[in-house]
Amino acid sequence: MTERRGGGGMTDDSLVVTDLRVEFSGFVAVDGVSFDAHPGEVRFLIGPNGAGKTTCIDAITGLSRATGSARLGERELLGRPVHKIVRLGVGRTFQTASVFDELSVLQNLDIAAGLHRRSTSLLRARRGVDASVEQALEETGLAGELTTPAGILSHGQKQWLEIAMLLVQDARVLLLDEPVAGMSHDERTATGELLQRIAAKRTVLVVEHDMDFMRRFATRVTVLHQGKVLSQGTVAEVQADPKVQEVYLGTAGAATTAAMAVVPEAAAGTHTAEED
Numbered sequence: 001m002t003e004r005r006g007g008g009g010m011t012d013d014s015l016v017v018t019d020l021r022v023e024f025s026g027f028v029a030v031d032g033v034s035f036d037a038h039p040g041e042v043r044f045l046i047g048p049n050g051a052g053k054t055t056c057i058d059a060i061t062g063l064s065r066a067t068g069s070a071r072l073g074e075r076e077l078l079g080r081p082v083h084k085i086v087r088l089g090v091g092r093t094f095q096t097a098s099v100f101d102e103l104s105v106l107q108n109l110d111i112a113a114g115l116h117r118r119s120t121s122l123l124r125a126r127r128g129v130d131a132s133v134e135q136a137l138e139e140t141g142l143a144g145e146l147t148t149p150a151g152i153l154s155h156g157q158k159q160w161l162e163i164a165m166l167l168v169q170d171a172r173v174l175l176l177d178e179p180v181a182g183m184s185h186d187e188r189t190a191t192g193e194l195l196q197r198i199a200a201k202r203t204v205l206v207v208e209h210d211m212d213f214m215r216r217f218a219t220r221v222t223v224l225h226q227g228k229v230l231s232q233g234t235v236a237e238v239q240a241d242p243k244v245q246e247v248y249l250g251t252a253g254a255a256t257t258a259a260m261a262v263v264p265e266a267a268a269g270t271h272t273a274e275e276d
């Protein structure tokens with residue numbers, strides 16, 4: 001058993017990816033990528049379009065065949081089928097929210113919860129709101145939307161519902177693919193704060209394009225470029241890396257470069273506010 005402790009150290013819920021490699025008919029999309037993520041930090045994976053970010057998540061969750069290693073604590077994930085990886089506690093969201101629009105928030109959560117429940121506890125749950133569902137509703141700020149059809153939730157609320165579904169499944173590792181795409185500024189802030197709360201006890205890995213969001217909420221960042229790790233470290237370290245500046249200058253345009261170049265006061269030290 002590995003030691004359990006919070007604040008970014010190695011635990012049974014740590015995700016450790018080593019020398020990950022994914023090839024599609026001769027094209028190497030992920031080429032020897034290594035990084036780790038631990039409970040207590042909001043870990044970011046960034047990089048230009050086509051860098052290999054989603055493919056890394058696909059490999060970890062069993063959707064793409066990969067070589068190398070992706071370990072949850074002491075368990076190897078690579079080579080296991082998708083449903084077994086889910087059962088080990090690895091949950092993910094996709095770039096497009098995948099909730100049942102016709103069903104209420106509660107019904108969506110009940111279905112998600114069913115994945116980990118026996119029929120007897122499902123029967124019990126039908127008489128009221130299950131404790132895990134109630135906790136997920138509170139944590140994601142959706143408690144007031146119990147009977148709302150998911151289809152009429154705001155864009156941000158749909159993403160939070162997806163995160164809530166992972167919480168009721170008791171995911172120990174959450175892999176989130178562009179969770180704030182299309183969100184308003186306020187929704188992004190609420191999402192960042194939600195991720196910080198969730199990450200206190202779970203491993204959270206966020207794939208993002210939004211540099212401002214990354215600067216505000218990342219504890220550590222891995223930058224991918226053309227399938228390889230270009231840079232890795234705190235927000236301040238990564239932003240100061242000339243290799244990162246060069247890639248963003250060359251591929252992502254002036255706006256992103258400007259966003260990357262600004263190191264906020266709070267991030268200029270070794271870590272972000274939530275560590276203090």
Ligand SMILES: Nc1ncnc2c1ncn2[C@@H]1O[C@H](COP(=O)(O)OP(=O)(O)OP(=O)(O)O)[C@@H](O)[C@H]1O
Pocket residue numbers: 024027029047048049050051052053054055056
């Ligand atoms: N199933 C597939 N078959 C062939 N090539 C693929 C497949 N999936 C991804 N790729 C290629 O692998 C590379 C990495 O794609 P990936 O989606 O992981 O990048 P990304 O960093 O997530 O990009 P984006 O930010 O645009 O989502 C791209 O060149 C993509 O075209």
